[in-house]
Amino acid sequence: MTAASEAPVVAVGRSPVATSSRPGGPVRGGRPTQVFLAVVAVIWIFPVAYALLGSFRDYDYTSKHGYFSLGGFTLQNYKDAWQQANFSHTMLNSAYITVPAVLLTLFLSCCIAFVVARFSFRFNLALLGLFTAANLLPAQALLIPVYRMFRAIQVPFWFSDSGTLLNSYWGLIAVNVAFQTGFCAFVLSNYMKALPRELYESAVVDGAGVLRQFFQLTLPLCRPPLAALATLEVTWIYNEFFWATVLLQSGDKYPVTSSINNLRGQFFTDNNLVAAGSVVIALPTLVVFFVLQKQFVAGLTLGATKG
Amino acid sequence: MARRPKYKGIDHLSPVDRVVVGLMIAIPTLLVLWLVWLPAIASVLLSFTNWDGIGPISGAKVIGLKNYSDVVNIYPPFWPAVQHNLIWLAALFLVATPFGLFLAVLLDRELRGSRVFQTAIYLPVVLSLALIGFIWQLIYSRDQGLINQVTGSTIDWYGDQRYNLWAALLAASWRHVGYIMLLYLAGLKGVDPSLREAARVDGASERTTFFRVVFPVMAPINMIVIVVTVIEALRAFDLVWVINKGRNGLELISTLVTSNIVGEASRIGFGSAMATIMLIVSSVFVALYLRVMMKEQR
Numbered sequence: 032m033t034a035a036s037e038a039p040v041v042a043v044g045r046s047p048v049a050t051s052s053r054p055g056g057p058v059r060g061g062r063p064t065q066v067f068l069a070v071v072a073v074i075w076i077f078p079v080a081y082a083l084l085g086s087f088r089d090y091d092y093t094s095k096h097g098y099f100s101l102g103g104f105t106l107q108n109y110k111d112a113w114q115q116a117n118f119s120h121t122m123l124n125s126a127y128i129t130v131p132a133v134l135l136t137l138f139l140s141c142c143i144a145f146v147v148a149r150f151s152f153r154f155n156l157a158l159l160g161l162f163t164a165a166n167l168l169p170a171q172a173l174l175i176p177v178y179r180m181f182r183a184i185q186v187p188f189w190f191s192d193s194g195t196l197l198n199s200y201w202g203l204i205a206v207n208v209a210f211q212t213g214f215c216a217f218v219l220s221n222y223m224k225a226l227p228r229e230l231y232e233s234a235v236v237d238g239a240g241v242l243r244q245f246f247q248l249t250l251p252l253c254r255p256p257l258a259a260l261a262t263l264e265v266t267w268i269y270n271e272f273f274w275a276t277v278l279l280q281s282g283d284k285y286p287v288t289s290s291i292n293n294l295r296g297q298f299f300t301d302n303n304l305v306a307a308g309s310v311v312i313a314l315p316t317l318v319v320f321f322v323l324q325k326q327f328v329a330g331l332t333l334g335a336t337k338g
Numbered sequence: 339m340a341r342r343p344k345y346k347g348i349d350h351l352s353p354v355d356r357v358v359v360g361l362m363i364a365i366p367t368l369l370v371l372w373l374v375w376l377p378a379i380a381s382v383l384l385s386f387t388n389w390d391g392i393g394p395i396s397g398a399k400v401i402g403l404k405n406y407s408d409v410v411n412i413y414p415p416f417w418p419a420v421q422h423n424l425i426w427l428a429a430l431f432l433v434a435t436p437f438g439l440f441l442a443v444l445l446d447r448e449l450r451g452s453r454v455f456q457t458a459i460y461l462p463v464v465l466s467l468a469l470i471g472f473i474w475q476l477i478y479s480r481d482q483g484l485i486n487q488v489t490g491s492t493i494d495w496y497g498d499q500r501y502n503l504w505a506a507l508l509a510a511s512w513r514h515v516g517y518i519m520l521l522y523l524a525g526l527k528g529v530d531p532s533l534r535e536a537a538r539v540d541g542a543s544e545r546t547t548f549f550r551v552v553f554p555v556m557a558p559i560n561m562i563v564i565v566v567t568v569i570e571a572l573r574a575f576d577l578v579w580v581i582n583k584g585r586n587g588l589e590l591i592s593t594l595v596t597s598n599i600v601g602e603a604s605r606i607g608f609g610s611a612m613a614t615i616m617l618i619v620s621s622v623f624v625a626l627y628l629r630v631m632m633k634e635q636r
Contacts, residue, residue, distance in 0.1 A: 061449045068444055069451065072458035078512070079461060081484065082473050094482075139369070142362035150349060150359070158367070160628050165374035167565075167624045169573035171592040172613040175599050175606055176380035177373060179391070209373035212366055217631070241355040245362075270466030272576040277600050291468045292580055295475065302475070302482040309473045316464040324457070327464065331520055 079313070085306035093303060108307035116294050116308055118287070125269055125286035125315075127200050132207040133264045137257060139208065140215035145245050147216070148223035149231065159220060162213030170210070170273050177206065181278060193281075203278050207268050215260050218330075222256045223249060255329075262323045263330035266316050287312050378617060385610035398607070405611035416612070419589040422503055426510070426590070427571035434511035435567050438518025443548065445519070446526040456523070460516035467510065471580035474509040499587030506577050506588060514570065518563055525559035526552065558630050565627040572620055591616055 085093070092103025113119070143162065147155040181196035191199030226249070234244050250257075275289040282293060291312065298304045319327055351359060385405055389398035409416050441459060445452045462470065477484045478495035486492060495505040529552050537547040553560070575592040578584045584593025591612055598609035 061447070064444050064447065065449050065451060068441070068449075068455040071441065072455040075512070075516070076458045076461060078473055078477060082476055085476060139366040143366050146359055146362050156632060158363070160632070161367070161375070162370055163631060164621075164624045164628060165370050167569055167620065167627060168374060168378060169569070169592065169616050169620050171573065171575060171595045172381055172616040172620070173374065173377035174595060175384060175610055175613060176377035178599060179606075180377070205369065206373055209369050212370060216366070235350075240352065241358045266464055270469075272466055272468040272579070273596075276579070277596065288466050288468050291472050295472060295580060299475075299479070302479060305472065305475055309469060309476075312469050312472070313465055316466075320461060320464045328460075328520065331524075 082306045082309045085303050086310045088303050088306075090301050090303045108303045109311070112298070112304050112307040112311060115297060115304070116290065116311075118311055120283070121285055121287045121290045124200075124284055125288070128203055128207070128275070128286050129265060129268045131200075132204045132211075132268050133261060135204065135208045136211045136215055136264055136268075137261060140212045140219055140260075141245075141250060141253065141257075143212065143216040144219035144223050145249055147220045148226075149244070149249070155220075159213075159217055162216050164213070166210060166213035174277060178277065197278060198280055198284065200279075200284065203275055206274050206278065207271060211264055211267065215264065218260060219253060219256055222253060226252055259326045259330035262319055262326040266319050266327065269315055381610050381613040381617060384606055385614040387607045389606045391604040391606040401607070405607045408608060409611050409615075413608075415589045415594055416591075419591050419594050422588070422590050423571060423574070425503060426507060426574050427568060429507045429511060430514050430567050430571050431564075434514040435518050435563060437511075438515040439522050439563075441515065441519045442522035442526060445523060456519070460520050462513040463516045463520065465513065467513065467574075467576040468580045470509050470513055471506070471577040474505070474512075478505050496581050497586070502581065502587045506581060510574065510577055514567075518567075521559060521563055521566070522556070525556045528559075529555050558633070561626065561630045565623045565630075568623045569620060572616060 086108050087104050087106070089103035089105045089107065096103070143158070147158060178197070181202050184196045185194060186196055186199065186201075188194055191201060193199055196202035196205075230248060230252075231244060234248055239247070269286070270288055271286075272288050272291075275286050276292065279285055279289070282290070285293075294305075294308055298308060384398075386400055386402060387398040388401045388404070389395055445456050465473070475483070475496065480486060480492060480494040480497070483495065485495065493501060495501050533551050533555060534547060537551045542550065573592055574590055575584075575596070578588040578590055578593060579596075582588055583597065584590055595609050595612045595616070598605050598612070
């Protein structure tokens with residue numbers, strides 16, 4: 032998964048966000064279950080809460096009084112972590128990679144999905160298979176050829192200051208797009224297939240070409256799955272670690288997630304700094320988690336035949 | 339529009355439209371062929387050569403299965419890595435996945451507070467495994483970690499060979515459980531309520547209903563979960579790479595491939611042999627996954 036670290040998957044069924052009330056009245060034995068779930072939930076939230084708490088503690092204070100004390104609250108860790116980890120730089124790098132990669136992924140998957148859903152080409156299932164399988168292959172198994180190819184391909188310096196695709200944002204973006212397109216195309220094509228064909232019929236009668244059908248008819252109707260997929264892909268590509276680590280070898284191009292590798296060595300003497308750093312790194316995805324939760328979950332479980 | 343073309347059916351394409359449709363297919367397809375399928379084939383081919391990556395590729399000789407026999411026989415980290423991958427798989431498959439399913443079943447009863455619990459449990463799913471390795475340092479580190487502070491032990495949980503794999507697995511499971519729970523929750527919501535109702539009318543207990551009716555109906559989801567779990571175990575990488583680049587008790591096949599290529603010793607043919615082994619294992623499960631998907635499509 033790594034974003035791509037994670038096996039993206041198209042689940043069958045409705046989104047769990049949608050509530051369904053079960054027939055058959057109240058469930059028996061509810062109380063112990065509730066207690067059990069509450070305990071699990073607290074355990075699950077604990078590492079993040081612990082990081083959050085530690086990030087506001089002063090190192091000298093906690094090393095003297097231990098973590099089970101009160102006091103020594105400070106914002107200094109964030110200041111230090113931000114500067115030492117050069118977050119203003121790596122956050123920007125993450126944006127350079129994530130934004131174009133997500134936009135390209137969504138656009139290209141829309142193209143594929145549109146053709147597959149709109150025209151009954153015989154090979155459309157095979158085509159989807161080709162893309163979906165690409166999504167699941169282990170990235171490390173493809174590393175050698177991609178790495179050598181990127182090193183050998185010369186590009187102009189205005190395109191990449193390294194002169195090759197290795198160590199360039201566009202090379203990394205292309206890899207991310209290639210890996211993520213399959214999943215998105217699959218979800219989108221399922222959605223597009225459910226659009227009534229009469230819409231296209233009237234568009235064609237009106238003389239609209241394929242491009243106009245695509246941009247003015249299909250894309251506006253696909254806003255819900257696009258919102259869900261955009262949320263999901265932003266998270267995955269922001270979280271992507273492997274390709275960024277091996278393809279961008281100079282540290283100054285590393286996005287946030289890949290820079291974690293260096294931070295561990297840098298911060299190892301001060302756990303409160305680790306905590307503050309973790310919170311900063313998690314922040315964009317936590318925003319997704321709290322603000323766009325519905326979209327995120329819908330994206331993970333979308334593409335259903337029954338959806 | 340000056341001239342309205344004559345309507346010749348919804349699927350009729352003008353010459354311009356043909357080019358447009360062609361491009362819409364060709365550009366993404368070429369990208370995926372170039373960056374996924376071509377490298378996959380190249381990995382397999384390179385695994386039969388002795389290319390060292392320094393000279394031109396034309397200078398490489400085909401040496402048959404020698405790389406494979408070297409990997410299996412004279413490369414010390416290989417078998418430990420295989421073992422670690424298998425342990426990884428077993429832990430995810432036997433502990434994390436069933437626990438995720440169990441939580442999904444409990445949450446699906448929609449008791450009061452379920453939504454909040456569900457949210458808490460899937461929180462780790464939005465975090466990258468690299469970050470998870472980093473965060474768990476707060477718990478595992480030898481001098482300042484939570485475990486050692488509470489218990490007074492001096493074990494280096496990430497460093498000590500005896501424990502670090504399990505420490506990493508606990509952190510990985512933390513995330514996997516939430517992911518599986520989410521998938522099963524969606525699956526459970528998709529089960530036709532009348533099936534449950536019928537079982538209830540027939541006097542089946544909740545447990546019987548689940549194992550005899552609900553679980554079998556979720557066969558496609560079960561398949562997907564199996565594939566996801568296997569693939570996750572096979573390509574586990576980020577977490578251990580952040581901990582120590584996959585050394586000292588944390589060797590995995592993925593980290594061996596990477597260190598053979600990116601590190602100072604670039605042994606292309608040799609690394610490709612391990613990459614090919616990964617490809618073969620994963621392709622079995624990818625095929626399985628595709629079969630389920632295609633069936634759902636019809």
